[in-house]
Amino acid sequence: MLQNPIIDVIIPAYNEVKSIPKVIAEIPDRVRHIVVANNNSSDRTGEVAVQAGAVVVFEPQKGYGKACLTAMDWIKNQEIQPDIVVFLDGDYSDFPEEMNDLISPIIDQKADMVIGSRALGNRESGSMTFPQVFGNWLATTLMKYIQGARYSDLGPFRAIRWENLLLLNMLDQNFGWTIEMQIKAHKAGLRYLEVPVNYRKRIGVSKVSGTVKGVFGAGYKIILTIFKYW
Template sequence: MARVNIIIPAYNEEKSISQVVGDIPSNIVEEVIVVNNNSTDRTAEAAAAAGATVLHEPRPGYGNACLKGIAYAAAKPSETRPDVIVFLDGDYSDYPEEVTRLLQPILQNQADMVIGSRALGKRARGSMMPQQVFGNWLATTLLRLFYGAHFTDLGPFRAIKLDTLLALGMRDRTYGWTVEMQAKAARKNVKYTEVPVSYRKRIGTSKVSGTVKGTIMAGYKIILTIFKYL
């Protein structure tokens, strides 16, 4: 059985993080790693109380938090080093129990990377803002045109073999993280697939789509990243 670790970047997710951690199936996932990304609330305490390993990354940025979690997992001794890393947001918009869907293609040697697609799955009304839907469409269209990659979503809920992930040489520290992974996977001919995942309204307000500035900055960074790795 493959060893699986989940990395959850978390910035001010005190109200949701315990539910996220609590819904992760413990019989499948060996360790849940919450990376407290400079939160000003009690995210770290709530995550630890729920049973997660808590790391602290004081530098703001989604990519910074992900890189911190990866470095921790990759540095483990061989007997506990994970085979697969799953990324999951800490806002309870995804359904953590659906991790089994993401892992199945990897465990069956059908893929090395699996993207949880909200576009293919069941999405609650109002769970994604119009700008998110449009941004995903635009980004996946550009990935198809310039990389020949057939994705329907940049969903944050994703699974990837650790060795494959390390070979990608991830660098982005902010909004471009997800699209960087998909663009580099396409360039390196990583075997990937998508599975439908469910999506609901998040707990709290999004730091990205919930503000005009966040939306503009994220959109700019995503498009810039797509062209950067051509």
């Protein structure tokens, strides 16, 4: 068992001024740093996140993965490195208080990475569009038959040992971030598992599922990433 693990949280955020304070407020107290990667927001997301108690790093180049990488760079520069890093979205669709369910298997040394699966949990009606649900099913099915990886979701709410995350050498700067991590974890032989998480309608409009361009762009990148690591 990991004794008194140091836990940091990374939240990529683009124009989440209404939701980010709620997300930060519900993160368990055991977390050391909450690092919000302000992904060139045009609103007061960064300012409000600081007021809520987070560390804010600024990333002018838009992209989910790019924001996550910038937050990771900030953590790398800290004198004391974390044991576990948790990722979640800044739109309040995840339930931050469920974080303990994700980190417990890692603390108990039963897993190196834990994915919060919306497919196994309860989803509020309307919280995921049909393209999202179908896209998750298609991606996880392809991963199963092409890579032999067994996942039910590409959920953004996830926890991973920091040392393992660094070894994965994450590269994707946008929509392929989550699936790259899952494929690389499988190929590296990491112990991974999924736990059910609940999911609700996000605050505001999704930058991915809220537009036709976003849906097709994300879908294309996810499928491309699967075959890239074949």
